[in-house]
Amino acid sequence: MEKKIYEKPAITKHHSGFMNKFGSSPVTTPKSEVDGVSVNAIADQYGSPVFVLSERRIRENFRNTLRTFKTRYPKVQYAWSYKTNYLNAVCSIFHQEGSWAEVVSEFEYDRARKLGIPGKYIIFNGPDKSEQALLKAIEDGAKIHVDHFDELYKIIELSEKTEKKPQLAIRVNMDTGIYPKWDRFGFNYENGEAMEALRRIVMQPTLKLIGLHTHIGTYMMSAEAYRIAARKMVVLANELFTKYETKLDYIDMGGGFPSNNTLKGQYLQAEQVLPTIEDFADAVTSELFRISYHGSDMPTLILESGRSLIDDAGFLISTIIANKRLSDGKKATIMDGGVNILFTSFWYKHKISPAQPTGLSTENSTIYGPLCMNIDVLREDIVLPNLKVGDRVVIHHVGAYNMTQWMQFITLRPNIVMVMEDGTTELIRESEDLEYIMSREKLPAKLSEFKL
Numbered sequence: 153m154e155k156k157i158y159e160k161p162a163i164t165k166h167h168s169g170f171m172n173k174f175g176s177s178p179v180t181t182p183k184s185e186v187d188g189v190s191v192n193a194i195a196d197q198y199g200s201p202v203f204v205l206s207e208r209r210i211r212e213n214f215r216n217t218l219r220t221f222k223t224r225y226p227k228v229q230y231a232w233s234y235k236t237n238y239l240n241a242v243c244s245i246f247h248q249e250g251s252w253a254e255v256v257s258e259f260e261y262d263r264a265r266k267l268g269i270p271g272k273y274i275i276f277n278g279p280d281k282s283e284q285a286l287l288k289a290i291e292d293g294a295k296i297h298v299d300h301f302d303e304l305y306k307i308i309e310l311s312e313k314t315e316k317k318p319q320l321a322i323r324v325n326m327d328t329g330i331y332p333k334w335d336r337f338g339f340n341y342e343n344g345e346a347m348e349a350l351r352r353i354v355m356q357p358t359l360k361l362i363g364l365h366t367h368i369g370t371y372m373m374s375a376e377a378y379r380i381a382a383r384k385m386v387v388l389a390n391e392l393f394t395k396y397e398t399k400l401d402y403i404d405m406g407g408g409f410p411s412n413n414t415l416k417g418q419y420l421q422a423e424q425v426l427p428t429i430e431d432f433a434d435a436v437t438s439e440l441f442r443i444s445y446h447g448s449d450m451p452t453l454i455l456e457s458g459r460s461l462i463d464d465a466g467f468l469i470s471t472i473i474a475n476k477r478l479s480d481g482k483k484a485t486i487m488d489g490g491v492n493i494l495f496t497s498f499w500y501k502h503k504i505s506p507a508q509p510t511g512l513s514t515e516n517s518t519i520y521g522p523l524c525m526n527i528d529v530l531r532e533d534i535v536l537p538n539l540k541v542g543d544r545v546v547i548h549h550v551g552a553y554n555m556t557q558w559m560q561f562i563t564l565r566p567n568i569v570m571v572m573e574d575g576t577t578e579l580i581r582e583s584e585d586l587e588y589i590m591s592r593e594k595l596p597a598k599l600s601e602f603k604l
């Protein structure tokens with residue numbers, strides 16, 4: 153039997169309005185492994201901090217979500233949102249599962265092509281598509297989602313010079329009852345701009361209209377918003393059909409379903425306040441059935457979920473650097489993973505677990521990262537057991553956006569490891585080193601020498 157940890161007795165002040173130690177959640181439960189692979193073994197081998205992704209969890213999330221939609225609507229196609237996590241290993245899992253690619257820049261477009269995705273399976277979103285990028289996308293037969301009239305005019309001009317017909321959808325923004333409105337992308341529904349853009353595309357013989365797109369927001373906490381959005385998309389589709397006899401191949405409802413992270417300022421845990429994926433699927437699909445096409449002509453429902461598919465498949469393993477007391481006596485803990493690599497800690501209260509068994513006494517503390525910057529705070533207030541220097545912790549639900557939005561600031565970006573379905577681990581992105589970072593710099597000759 154393993155020896156229990158000895159902790160010296162401590163008296164903790166009870167703050168009125170806060171739960172006492174018997175009422176708080178079990179933060180002492182260790183997270184010692186990811187899919188059966190020891191957290192400490194991963195950190196010993198790949199260093200700390202280190203990101204860990206679970207292949208199994210990604211596939212499970214994908215399959216469960218797809219099944220939820222497919223059992224409610226006959227034609228469903230997923231497109232993986234590259235910006236959420238565009239590591240090749242991650243994209244390849246989604247593509248193996250049948251996902252197309254959803255990209256929002258030429259850089260992401262090129263990544264998808266390089267990974268072997270044919271143009272016709274790439275959805276090209278975003279407000280900034282250069283002429284060169286558009287030409288490429290037209291040649292490849294990619295699905296171009298037009299963001300604004302200036303882009304449409306550019307495409308019309310290009311379409312007169314190319315053999316291939318651009319395959320177009322428009323992005324639509326609308327009032328879904330969620331404020332502030334997301335109206336900076338695409339054409340507005342309520343003021344008639346969306347219908348006007350559609351009319352121009354339909355009237356232009358060098359263009360082909362294939363779909364409608366909307367992405368109503370991110371971390372959406374309302375299934376009702378999707379019901380409203382789907383209804384408005386169907387109104388547009390039905391109007392196109394009656395006025396111009398144009399049928400669409402697809403209606404793309406974008407992404408935006410929340411992940412199980414708790415937002416800052418949200419009192420209850422995410423699981424207690426968020427709609428389920430079934431709620432979202434019911435809302436979207438029940439509206440799509442109102443389309444006036446005949447049976448087998450139903451448009452495909454495209455979905456571009458990002459964070460909800462991968463957030464809980466990502467973990468950050470970090471190591472305790474030091475414990476100290478702030479001037480008011482509050483405990484502060486410094487870890488080696490900071491906001492430079494954990495961008496989402498700016499708006500999420502990430503769950504943090506010890507990686508090994510700890511004692512039972514807990515204390516409210518602030519968790520800082522390693523940066524010499526005041527903003528480097530991972531959790532303002534978190535009740536944790538006593539953690540010693542060198543102990544490891546696991547930060548949960550970090551698979552979305554951190555590995556694309558992280559910054560090279562003050563220190564280098566760490567390794568990313570994937571725990572494979574068979575229990576092996578693979579390094580999927582190597583940590584950066586000084587040489588890699590400096591290789592992009594040029595030192596003007598007159599600055600290359602100095603005497604101190």
Ligand SMILES: *Cc1c(COP(=O)(O)O)cnc(C)c1O
Pocket residue numbers: 233235236254256277278367369370371406407408409456457458459460552
């Ligand atoms: C970012 C983005 C997504 C993914 O959003 P999530 O909130 O992560 O699901 C999907 N579609 C478009 C157009 C996006 O910009």
